[in-house]
Amino acid sequence: MRTVVAxxxxxxxxxxxxGAAAATRLAQGGARPLLIERTAGAHDKVCGDFVSTEAQAHLAALGFDAGRLGGHPIGRVRLTAGARRAEARLPFTALGLTRRRLDAALLDHAAAVGAEVARGVAVRQVEGKRLATSGGDLTADALLLATGKHDVRGAGRDRSGTIDRLIGFKQYFRAAPATLAALAGTIEIVLFDGGYAGVQRVEEGLVNLCLLVDRARFDTAGGDPMGLLIEREPRLARLLGDAARQLARPLAIGGVPYGFVHRADDGLFRLGDQAGVIPSFTGDGMSIALHSARLAADAVLAGATPAAYRVAFRRDCVRQIGRATALQRWATAGVGRRLVVGGIGLWPGLLGWAAAATRVPPAALARAGLGV
Ligand SMILES: Cc1cc2nc3c(=O)[nH]c(=O)nc-3n(C[C@H](O)[C@H](O)[C@H](O)COP(=O)(O)OP(=O)(O)OC[C@H]3O[C@@H](n4cnc5c(N)ncnc54)[C@H](O)[C@@H]3O)c2cc1C
Structure with missing residues (x-):
């Protein structure tokens, strides 16, 4: 364990x-931030690994080229619900890239530009701007809370009104050539009763399956819910039934508060999922995380308050979080599910509309000093 500076x-x-993006931006602005990360090295995360074009633009603005990490380019989306299927071009090119690789590389980048990065140190409690950590206590001038899906004692989130009954699973597969061909350049979203799955290629010929399923369905699914879902959903069985699993056990996460937007004035700069949580099907959570980091770091560098930062975050991100949350409620219900697939089959432009309506808008990116 490392002792953090006081x-x-x-x-x-x-x-x-x-956190890594904020540290990078602060260091590039002349500050010497301290970043505390509880894991000691690169690690997998429950995530679809879909890096949107907006996220790539944010990374590029930090002097970080995500393209060099070898991800799989994705320019199409295929939606499946039972026997119905629809396909459309995405209005952008995304990257399929593991979080294990991306997050570790961005943290290295933060350290390379001058941030102090303390890995293997956990924040145990927050009290105002005081932190108790496994490496000692310290007080910050500005505290940026970027612990993602995990709440820290003393700084919990208000989950009222959010959708937090879904459980997320993720597994990597080494798949047959036919599956790799079917998924070339394409993310496939499979809607099923009680949830949905995203299947896409990432670097090194691997396939990511990430799914969200209602807790009620999970309870009845038994010991291997991901395995059972693959068996029961014909499309998943066709794509991945014979593929070799790469993780000894699927990663799982519960209680993600979809639709959450932080409102209280607690004196903290909350970033990423601590500021707002957009439903996963949008593939835009990373871009919101990076956008919030940029706004917060710029606010700190300019001597602005957390309250002023929060206003800017809400201006740029609250609408798409609201729209995506409404869409998620509707599209995972039976009739909505059939309408989504039927509608997109008839009019692929709907997909472009839905994608634009649930992303960080170009005007917000331009205000933050970047264009896509
Ligand atoms: C099922 C699912 C699928 C998703 N798919 C996509 C997708 O395809 N594309 C997309 O753009 N977004 C996706 N998202 C959303 C995306 O994963 C998040 O929005 C994004 O990771 C938020 O980044 P973050 O930095 O806020 O949090 P995280 O990436 O969760 O990072 C938080 C970090 O804080 C560390 N930490 C936590 N607690 C402590 C502590 N006490 N002390 C020190 N360190 C701590 C953690 O170890 C972690 O490294 C998905 C989310 C889910 C749940």
Whole structure:
């Protein structure tokens, strides 16, 4: 365990994309932030690994080229619900790239540009701008909370009104050539009763299956819910039934508060999932995390308050979180599910509309100093 330096300056709790991006931006702006990340090295995360074009633009603006990490380019989406299928071009090219690779590389980048990165140190409690960590206590001038899906004691999130009954699973597969061909350049979203799955290629010929399923269905699914879902959903069985699993056990996460937007004035700069949580099907959570990091770091560098940062975050991100949450409620219900697939089959432009309506808008990116 590493002893963290004592007090002062900007301290960032959490070294996912939001934390690492904020550390990078602060260091590039002349500060020397301290970032505290509880994991000691690169690790997998429950995530679809769909890196949107907006996320790539944010990374590029930090001097970080995600393209060099070898991800799989994705320019089409295929939607499946039972026997119905629809396909459309995405209005952008995304990247399929593992979080294990992306997050570790961005943290290295933050350290290379001058941030102090303390890995293997956990924040145990937050009290105002004081942190108790496994490496000692410290007080920050500005505290940026970027612990993602995980709440820290003393700084919990208000989950009222959010959808938090879904459980997320993720597994990597080494698949047959036919599956790799079917998924070339394409993300496939499979809607099923009680949830949905995203299947796409990532680097090194691997396939990511990430799914969200209602807790009620999970309870009845028995010991291997992901295996059972693959068996029961003909499309998943066709794609992945014979594929070799790469993780000894699927990763799982419960209680993600979809639709959450932070409102209270607690004196903290909350970034990423600590600021707002957009439903996963949009593939835009990483871009919101990076956008929030940029807004927060710029606010800290300019001496602005957390309240002023929160106003900017809400202006740029609250609408698409609201729209995506409404769409998620509707599209995972039976009739909505059939309408989504039927509608997109008839009019692929709907997909472009849905994609644009649930992303960080170009005007917000331009205000933050980047264009896509
Ligand atoms: C099922 C699912 C699928 C998704 N798919 C996609 C997708 O395809 N595309 C997309 O753009 N978004 C997707 N998302 C959303 C995306 O994963 C998040 O929005 C994004 O990871 C948020 O980044 P973050 O930095 O806020 O949090 P995280 O990436 O969760 O990072 C938080 C970091 O904080 C660290 N940490 C936590 N607690 C502590 C502590 N106490 N002390 C120190 N460190 C701590 C963690 O170890 C972690 O490294 C998905 C989410 C889910 C749940």
């Amino acid at each position: 007090g002062g300056g900007s301290v960032i709790a959490g070294g996912g994309l939001a």
